[in-house]
Amino acid sequence: xxxxxxxxxxxxxxxxxxxxxxxxxxxxxxxxxxxxxxxxxxxxxxxxxxxxxxxxxxxxxx
Numbered sequence: 408x409x410x411x412x413x414x415x416x417x418x419x420x421x422x423x424x425x426x427x428x429x430x431x432x433x434x435x436x437x438x439x440x441x442x443x444x445x446x447x448x449x450x451x452x453x454x455x456x457x458x459x460x461x462x463x464x465x466x467x468x469x
Contacts, residue, residue: 422452 422428429446431439440456447454 427457 443456
């Protein structure tokens with residue numbers, strides 16, 4: 408007797424609104440923006456590119 412489940416066709420990961428999905432460092436801003444723009448076309452949701460300064464600044468704790 409089998410379990411009745413077929414092979415998985417894909418994977419799902421729930422992402423809540425406002426969650427930062429990718430962080431990029433060590434490349435010029437123009438290159439990072441273009442890479443994120445191209446990647447956003449592959450995602451099934453609206454995306455927004457933000458910079459650390461736009462999010463309220465850096466924290467110097469630690």
